[in-house]
Amino acid sequence: MRRTITAVAAVLTLGGSAFAQTTLNGAGATFPYPIYSKWFDQYHALHPDIQINYQSLGSGAGIQQLLAGTVDFGASDMPMRDEQLKQAKVPILHFPTVVGAVVPACNVAGISQPLKFTPAVLAGIFLGSIARWNDPAIAQANPGVKLPAADIVVVHRSDGSGTTFVWTDYLSKVSPEWKTKVGSNTSVRWPVGLGGKGNEGVAALVKQTPNAIGYVELIYAIQTRLPYGLVQNRAGAFIKADLASVTQAAAAVADMPADFRVSITDAAGKDAYPICSFTYLLVPARWPDAIKGRIITDFLRWMVTDGQKSAEPLSYAPLPKAVVQKELEAIKQIGIGASR
């Protein structure tokens, strides 16, 4: 009996370490999880007594937990709305970290080269008004390509996500019909299509279903070698999403608001990819715990400068220089310690 109790106690106290650790906990968006975990691991290597633990629950859950006070910071693919900011006990600051893009991945029988999509075509496909691959609108954008006379199988996200928000935000901007019929949110009422769970669910369905089209984050398309199409931007050029065109879209923001809450879909700029978005770290503006406050400000400063170097190898687009400068200024707004 005594042996069992000792064993139980031993297991329950597992995981202790020799250092005196300070731990910060954060939760939020899944899209940037790979780069965040890399950053926090790198930061831990630089400062072994600091552990920043980030878990991907989803942007909405991240905001919920931040407002409830169960985590020290949050992360979200979309900026918080005004009603949400009002609910916070302490003002919340947004810090863009990297830029992401959403691409149309397709699997059309007999077609090997990437297809070109105009905004009207994309809206039509996802609204269901364009139902077959050999529709004249698609053929017009892709002259010389032999499109099959097959039904389009639309795949969207079943789970709420920032990716859906970016995609529907773009469609709302370029198609008035989409805006009135469907609108934009992390989860919408899709007129047609199957739902795949997560980026990898959509990717898996698109890969194995003939004549399917779905939207995924650029990083997934690159890493899983999923063929994706080009999208026509506001300037009229058909752009294939890659890190350069994505950073261009971020740099083309005319009026970056002071709190960084902006939508960069349908960006101007001749080489900008039109379906992009910042992803944000949501940080309280006041930290009564001085140690934690110093850690987070130091981390943010490191993140916008040295940290950005790790973004490209992981297929994330780094922040444009102008945004970095603005952020370094904004970091100074964080109040540390018991001062008001």
Place this chain on the structure above:
Amino acid sequence: MSARRLRRRVTNVVMLGLTGVATVLSVSILFFLLGFLIYKGGSSLNFAFFTELPKPVGEAGGGMANAIAGSAKLLLLAALTGLPVGFLAGLYLSEFASKPMASAVRYAADLLNGVPSIVIGIFVYTLVVLRMGHFSALAGGLALGVMMIPIMTRSTEEFLRAVPGSLRDASLALGASRVTTIARVVVPAASRGILTAAMLGLARVAGETAPLLFTALGNRFWSPGVAQPTASLPVMIFTYATGPYDEWHRQAWAAGLVLLAFVLVANAGARLLLGRRVRLPG
């Protein structure tokens, strides 16, 4: 041989044969799953997997040592909360309860069993995490424990009931009190079944992800004690399997294998410890 006799004989062979077919089918599904896991994740199983913390993307190696320890902690907490409550509730149902009370508790246990795991997670989140102000292994263990209760309750009741009345009567006739009869005669006679139920319950919660997301959260690092967010194998599997990197996918499958091996070892170990139980006479 009369036609009827022949029909009965044929039915006998056919039906018994079908049960054999069903068994082969079911077991082969399991072997297929195991084979799939090994094929997809076997290459990621090495010593580092069991001893190292997860490495950031792009760096080779790394492991899930903290997730393995975390899962062990969570399952232990689940067992400490769920097993006693379930067992004693089942005991109550079989030995002490009046008809209406028994119906009510049985019904409640079945209802609890049908609640989606994410709802249980949210339930414990509201009761424990919000009160504590942070995520913790304790909350995670509680959520898993709550999920184990219905299985334990219903099964304990069934197996205690299955003990023949003759055994109970004999014990009482020898002058033992009811408590002694239950503790020394009935429960040991049903122990094999009850242990099976406990193992089934543990197996069920060992693989649950959704309730942990809102209670134990997750952790890239070690988490001492029970009051901090902790990593666990199911959450790691979920995070890695739904990520974009092939290396992560392999590690997720490997973690699935480790989880199954863990459950198998716990199961076999518990049975061995309990010893070869005498099958009920008659």
Place this chain on the structure above:
Amino acid sequence: MAPRFKKRRGVLVSDRSAGVVAFAFGACVLALTGLLAYQLWANSAASRTKFGWAFLLTGSWDPVAGDFGAAPFIYGTLVTSAIALLVAVPLGIGVSIFLAELAPPALSDGAGLLLELLAAVPSVVYGLVGVSVLVPLMRTWIEPGLRMLAPGVPLFRGPDLGVGFLTAGLVLAVMVIPFIVSMGREVLLAVPREQREAALALGSTRWESVWRVVVPYARPGLYGAIFLALGRALGETMAVTMVIGNRPEIAASLFAPGYSMAAVIANEFTEATGDLYLSALVEIGLVLFVLTMIINAAARLLIVATSRKASAA
């Protein structure tokens, strides 16, 4: 009198206190379920007041417009759970019979242990294997095959997508088999040997002794196992959402994509913002809870009715 044998009103004190303790734990289970139901009720208030009973009948799920209805999810949960039980119960009982009656003890224990492992496989793994193995199989072979065998049947209409009600039902069936087999085997083993021997002595075949004597004797336990399986099927989220197609629509065809209550909660809860949205999701949880209540109660009544008939016969 020695303390151990102290009696009060004819009952041993130790027995009475044991009874009280046991009652406390039984009440604990009741309280837990009650508390959960209360939470579901309280947190869905916003949605209940806005939609009322129409929530159960309307099919639109529009987070942007704030319009929510649970009908397609209820349909999906019912259909997938029904398929799961229709497949898993005969299979599971069959395996239990084989392991308990025919197999030598070593094989029985070994196979039982292995099948319990199926319960430990995380549902996300079931989902992933479902997507990569079962979905293509359904799309290329099984769905066209079923349609060829039974042409024109409305159950098998529609394009072959691979994902849908049938696929989800089959995945659920595999997930609940271990519960039926594990408990089923043990309750069958617990049937006293005299029962079997008596039947055989009266001239029954092996099968008849099993089917007409042993199984009926173990019936309460088997029903318990089926209830456990049903509970799991109703509440399963991850694996279902990966293979059901996630389309909130009611369709007659088994090949059509659908959605289930547990799946929509799991999919959207972490990203839902806004009180009405969250409250609508909690209300779906409440509806699922009530559905479980109804199904359990109905099944219980059915069991009581049939056993009364059987014992009267």
